[in-house]
Every structure is written in C-alpha cells, then in structure tokens.
Amino acid sequence: MRWTQIYIPTLREDPAEAELISHKLLLRAGFMRKVTAGVYNYLPLMQRVLHKISNITREEMNRAGALEVTMPVLHPAEVWQASGRWDVVGKEQMRLKDRHQRDLVLGGTHEEIITTLIKGELRSYRQLPLNMYQIQVKFRDEIRPRFGLMRGREFIMKDAYSFDRDEEGLKIAYQKMVDAYFRIFRRCGFDIRKVESDTGQMGGTGAHEFMVVVDTEGGENTIFYCDKCEYAANQDKATFISDQPDERENEKLPLEEVHTPDRKTIEEVTDFLKLPAERLVKTLLYRADDQIVAALIRGDRQINEIKLKNESGCLELEMADAPTVQSITGSEVGFAGPCDLKRVKFFLDEEVSKMANFVTGANKTDYHYKNVNAGRDFRVDHITDLKLAEGGERCPHCEKGSLKTDRGIEVGNTFMLGTKYSEALKAYFVDADGKDKPFVMGSYGVGITRTAQAVAERFNDKYGIIWPKSIAPFGIVITPTNYQDEKLKEIADQIHGELEKKGLEVILDDRDERAGVKFNDADLIGFPLRVTVGERGLAKGQVEVKVRRTGEVTSMDLDPAADKIAEIYDRID
RNA sequence: CGGGGCGUGGCGCAGCCUGGUAGCGCACUUGCUUUGGGAGCAAGGAGUCGGAGGUUCAAAUCCUCUCGCCCCGACCA
Numbered sequence: 001m002r003w004t005q006i007y008i009p010t011l012r013e014d015p016a017e018a019e020l021i022s023h024k025l026l027l028r029a030g031f032m033r034k035v036t037a038g039v040y041n042y043l044p045l046m047q048r049v050l051h052k053i054s055n056i057t058r059e060e061m062n063r064a065g066a067l068e069v070t071m072p073v074l075h076p077a078e079v080w081q082a083s084g085r086w087d088v089v090g091k092e093q094m095r096l097k098d099r100h101q102r103d104l105v106l107g108g109t110h111e112e113i114i115t116t117l118i119k120g121e122l123r124s125y126r127q128l129p130l131n132m133y134q135i136q137v138k139f140r141d142e143i144r145p146r147f148g149l150m151r152g153r154e155f156i157m158k159d160a161y162s163f164d165r166d167e168e169g170l171k172i173a174y175q176k177m178v179d180a181y182f183r184i185f186r187r188c189g190f191d192i193r194k195v196e197s198d199t200g201q202m203g204g205t206g207a208h209e210f211m212v213v214v215d216t217e218g219g220e221n222t223i224f225y226c227d228k229c230e231y232a233a234n235q236d237k238a239t240f241i242s243d244q245p246d247e248r249e250n251e252k253l254p255l256e257e258v259h260t261p262d263r264k265t266i267e268e269v270t271d272f273l274k275l276p277a278e279r280l281v282k283t284l285l286y287r288a289d290d291q292i293v294a295a296l297i298r299g300d301r302q303i304n305e306i307k308l309k310n311e312s313g314c315l316e317l318e319m320a321d322a323p324t325v326q327s328i329t330g331s332e333v334g335f336a337g338p339c340d341l342k343r344v345k346f347f348l349d350e351e352v353s354k355m356a357n358f359v360t361g362a363n364k365t366d367y368h369y370k371n372v373n374a375g376r377d378f379r380v381d382h383i384t385d386l387k388l389a390e391g392g393e394r395c396p397h398c399e400k401g402s403l404k405t406d407r408g409i410e411v412g413n414t415f416m417l418g419t420k421y422s423e424a425l426k427a428y429f430v431d432a433d434g435k436d437k438p439f440v441m442g443s444y445g446v447g448i449t450r451t452a453q454a455v456a457e458r459f460n461d462k463y464g465i466i467w468p469k470s471i472a473p474f475g476i477v478i479t480p481t482n483y484q485d486e487k488l489k490e491i492a493d494q495i496h497g498e499l500e501k502k503g504l505e506v507i508l509d510d511r512d513e514r515a516g517v518k519f520n521d522a523d524l525i526g527f528p529l530r531v532t533v534g535e536r537g538l539a540k541g542q543v544e545v546k547v548r549r550t551g552e553v554t555s556m557d558l559d560p561a562a563d564k565i566a567e568i569y570d571r572i573d
Numbered sequence: 574c575g576g577g578g579c580g581u582g583g584c585g586c587a588g589c590c591u592g593g594u595a596g597c598g599c600a601c602u603u604g605c606u607u608u609g610g611g612a613g614c615a616a617g618g619a620g621u622c623g624g625a626g627g628u629u630c631a632a633a634u635c636c637u638c639u640c641g642c643c644c645c646g647a648c649c650a
Binding site: 009011012013014015016017018019034036037085089091092093108109111138140142143144146151157159200220318319413415443445479481482484485513514515516517518519520521523532534535536537544 | 574579584585586598600607608609612641642643644646647648649650
C-alpha cells in the first residue's frame with residue numbers, strides 16, 4: 001500500500017475534544033473522527049485495526065465451536081416487554097417509533113432476540129449445546145458518552161449466547177468462552193485480568209469481566225485482587241473479611257440521647273464524642289423505586305450501592321434528597337438514625353448486626369443516640385454485606401492474603417444467565433426424560449471498538465501509539481527520506497514490492513514530505529517496524545530498520561534486505 | 574438530571590471585560606529554494622463569529638432565549 005493511496009489525516013495538535021491519551025492519539029493519528037457525542041467515523045487505519053480485532057475474535061470463537069450469525073439491529077419492543085427488560089433497561093436503551101407509532105429498539109444486546117429465535121427452532125436436547133455469536137454495531141443511550149470509544153452511544157461488539165440443557169452444560173460452555181477470551185485478549189497484546197463481577201441488569205447466577213490494567217485516567221474501574229491467591233473482583237462485587245468483633249453477647253447498655261450541636265458528618269461526631277468512626281453507624285436513606293430504604297453501615301465504611309440495589313430488588317436506587325430526609329426523620333440532614341424511623345425498610349450491613357452499643361443519629365436535629373442496639377432499639381429487616389471494598393482488607397477467598405487494587409478497562413464480560421430469559425420468553429426444549437425444560441443460557445461480550453482504544457491507552461509513549469503486531473494497521477512502514485530522489489525511490493519501491501510479495505502488510509510513505517514529518521507520523525501512528533531508506537545508509541549500501549516498541553535500530557546490506565527485514569519482523573511482538 | 578466550561582476559516586486559538594475595518598499559528602493552493610526527526614521565502618484562497626430574538630447610529634463583543642460540545646457527579650448490557 002502506498003501512503004498517498006489511502007487517507008491518513010494526522011494532526012499536529014491535540015484536538016480540544018479529547019481528554020484521554022488514547023483518545024487524543026487516535027484522533028491525532030488519523031484513526032477516527034467524531035460525528036456527534038459518542039458516535040464516530042472509523043477511518044481507513046481504524047478499519048484495518050477493527051478488522052484484525054474482529055478476526056482474532058472470530059477465529060477464537062469459531063475455535064470454541066461458536067457459530068457466527070447476524071441478528072437485527074432493529075428490535076420490536078415486544079420481545080423486550082416479554083422478557084421484562086423494557087422497564088429495567090429503560091432510559092439506557094435507544095428507542096424510536098416507526099410510521100405506525102410502533103415502538104422499536106436499537107439493540108444494545110441480543111438475549112431477547114436470540115432466545116426468541118432459538119425458541120422457534122430447537123426442540124430437543126439432542127440439538128444442544130449450541131453457541132451463536134455475531135460481531136455488530138450496538139447502541140446504548142449513555143447518560144454521558146465520553147472518552148472516545150470507551151463509552152460511546154454506538155459501538156461494535158461481539159456478543160455470543162450459549163444454550164445448554166443444564167447447569168453442568170452451562171459450566172462447560174462458560175469455561176470454553178473464558179478460555180477463548182484469554183486467547184483473544186492475549187493475542188491483542190494484553191496481560192488480561194479476569195475478575196468476578198456483578199450480574200447487573202443481565203441477571204443470572206455469575207459473571208466475570210476481563211480487564212486491561214492501566215495506570216492512566218482511562219482505567220475507569222477499580223479492580224481488587226488477592227496478593228496470595230487467585231481471587232479478583234471488580235468494585236461492585238468485591239468483598240472482604242471484616243475485622244468486626246462479635247459483640248452480640250455484650251451487655252446492652254441503656255439508650256442515651258446526647259446533644260451534638262451542629263455535628264453532622266461522621267468526622268464531626270467522632271471528634272465531638274471522642275469515639276472512633278467504627279463505633280458509629282451511618283444511616284443512609286435511599287429512594288428505591290417508590291419506597292424509602294435505610295442502609296446501616298459502620299461509620300468508617302463506604303457503601304456499595306450495587307449491593308444495596310441488588311438486595312432491595314429495586315429498579316432505580318438513588319440517595320434520598322434533603323426534603324425527603326427531613327420529612328422521614330423529622331430533622332435536619334445529618335441526624336438520621338434507625339430508632340423510631342417509620343415507613344422505612346432497614347438493610348443492615350453484617351458488621352452492624354454484630355455490633356452492640358453503637359452511636360447513631362437520633363432523628364432530632366443536633367442529637368445522637370449512644371448505646372443503640374439492633375433488635376432492641378429498632379427492627380431489623382435484612383442483614384447483608386453492603387460494604388464497598390477499599391483495598392488492604394483481608395481476602396474473602398483464602399482469608400490470608402491482603403486485597404490490592406488496580407485500575408482497569410473492561411474489554412470483555414461473561415454472564416451465566418441460567419434460565420432467566422428462556423423462562424421469561426418461554427423457550428423450552430424436550431429433555432431426555434420427555435419433559436419440557438427451559439434452556440440454560442450464557443452470554444458473552446467483547447467490546448471490539450473499546451478494545452482498540454484500550455490498546456492505544458495501554459501501549460503508547462510520548463511519540464504516539466505502539467500497536468502490537470497482531471492488530472497494527474500495517475506491520476511495516478517504509479520511509480524513504482526523499483521520495484523525489486530517483487535512487488531512494490527505486491530502492492524503497494523495490495523493498496516495498498518484495499515485502500508485499502512475502503505477504504507482509506507494508507505501507508510505503510511515498511509522500512513528498514520531509515523526513516522529519518514522515519518519522520513523526522510513523523511514530524504517532526505506531527507501525528511496529530519502520531524501514532528507513534535514506535542517503536546516509538545508502539552511501540554504505542545499507543538501509544535501517546527500527547523497532548517501534550524498543551527503539552532498536554538495525555542496519556543491513558541492501559541486497560538481502562527484504563529477507564532480513566521479514567526476519568526481524570517475524571521476531572518482534 | 575445537578576455543577577463547571579466552551580462554541581470565531583479544515584484544526585488549535587486570540588479578539589469579547591471597555592461595541593466601531595475579523596486576526597494569529599498550523600493545514601490548503603501556486604512558484605522558487607530546501608530535503609535523516611513536524612523547512613524557508615514569496616504570492617494566494619478560504620470565516621452566516623453555533624442559531625434566533627433584542628438593545629444600539631453600529632454587535633463576534635452587551636441582554637434574553639435556544640442548540641451543540643467538553644469536563645466533574647449520578648448511571649453503565
């Protein structure tokens with residue numbers, strides 16, 4: 001390929017719209033352009049990268065026995081209503097009406113569609129297991145699209161769906177996908193981390209996310225892992241072993257009201273009462289759909305709202321606003337407590353359930369209670385884990401290691417869905433015993449466009465992107481320092497031809513630009529290998545090869561140059 | 574949705590406060606020179622100043638409304 005024959009609009013300056021290094025680089029290096037918030041044009045170089053990531057994904061899915069199909073982007077509202085997700089997914093979904101005012105959905109995931117398909121096709125356990133996947137554009141009406149392809153409203157995703165006759169089969173199918181994911185992401189150059197995750201709106205019995213660990217702003221998720229065992233989880237899911245002693249047998253002291261003028265925050269109250277924060281219990285009021293729930297958690301802990309949301313079973317969970325808190329507690333914000341709180345369901349963190357004689361707000365402005373005890377002083381509705389993991393805590397798995405944290409980009413996820421969708425959509429097969437049973441399903445996603453940007457976020461330096469060979473838009477760039485020079489042109493053309501003949505993806509920078517411009521563009525775009533054809537080398541009958549990642553330069557004689565270049569290319573990652 | 578910021582040739586920005594000829598750098602076109610890390614000189618083209626309304630003799634500039642974009646938060650298949 002000749003540079004002047006494709007379109008690579010590099011920019012000298014950072015575009016104002018970009019914040020992340022990867023976003024800036026992809027725009028500057030001419031890989032993409034924004035159309036509107038969260039929606040992008042993928043230019044020729046990006047198209048090549050996306051093709052490669054898709055192909056790697058396709059190869060590994062095929063190898064795992066999954067079958068490629070294409071499902072529609074446009075979905076009728078009915079399937080979403082039937083599964084019950086029309087209301088759950090709600091505003092996240094791109095919706096439209098056709099000319100007959102019928103509701104339609106631009107698909108963000110395809111559980112409903114594929115389950116409906118399979119329901120009409122498969123009758124017998126003999127046709128199982130089955131796994132179908134597609135690579136396709138997806139839509140999601142993000143509240144705030146940002147970071148380029150990291151959080152777009154339109155993006156490309158590989159989604160796969162497995163169907164099995166029982167949980168045993170699902171486990172096997174799931175493990176196949178997990179293995180395939182490790183291969184996919186390793187081929188993309190990542191040291192990928194698999195972590196336990198919350199199942200969220202997908203529902204089901206278990207889930208994992210595949211994370212690329214980065215040390216930049218691009219790492220949107222905090223992941224927790226044990227320094228002694230294999231345990232790893234994202235922040236939504238992570239738990240830890242509590243240091244809370246069991247005080248339930250302790251003598252319960254009489255409830256005592258204390259005057260705490262203007263002391264609202266945990267810090268103010270602990271300072272004032274000369275008590276450590278872990279002797280306090282926070283009462284956090286939430287609006288869970290149409291109900292008010294109170295979450296009780298130790299003063300030194302942060303709440304994990306995902307855990308609360310799951311436990312309360314609501315669709316929407318948000319902190320109650322000040323007027324609501326005032327009307328519920330009858331006091332200013334900052335003095336809420338569980339005692340005498342009416343019309344509210346209590347969710348106790350398990351640590352709180354073990355505590356005795358703790359401090360809470362008194363539901364009276366400027367007052368707190370001391371020696372509060374669950375059960376005696378207020379009703380307990382649910383006991384559960386509500387704590388947000390913070391790192392440094394004890395591992396819940398091996399109980400010996402300590403939890404460490406990293407920041408990661410989620411590039412893939414896997415869900416054990418169980419029978420949630422098959423039952424909702426009445427998708428049954430006849431098992432060996434002659435009885436109707438719902439398919440046991442799994443669903444598995446890979447963010448193709450997000451993976452591309454994750455690579456740029458993970459592999460770059462001050463000069464630009466550093467693509468791994470496996471997904472680089474071109475493997476080799478040939479840079480004649482002056483293409484107007486007949487001699488240089490001839491040699492560059494010749495090497496270009498020979499390398500192409502070897503089946504290598506090579507681009508010849510035949511632009512009438514100065515050497516500096518070409519070098520800078522080559523580095524910015526991030527071709528793994530650069531061949532410099534210049535007078536300096538030619539005087540010695542040589543050309544130079546530079547490895548983008550390492551900066552390593554090799555000079556070689558002209559004659560077998562193409563062979564030697566191919567050899568070096570073969571050696572690098 | 575709450576908070577903050579920004580909309581001026583293709584891109585990055587200045588000008589706005591204090592109203593009066595729309596400017597700079599890059600990019601682009603032509604010519605000459607130059608040619609191993611973002612060349613120089615010369616000439617040239619390109620802008621409804623996001624949109625609508627208002628104030629004024631006069632609006633990029635002041636006022637009102639509106640649309641879009643970016644950042645923080647909530648959200649996240």
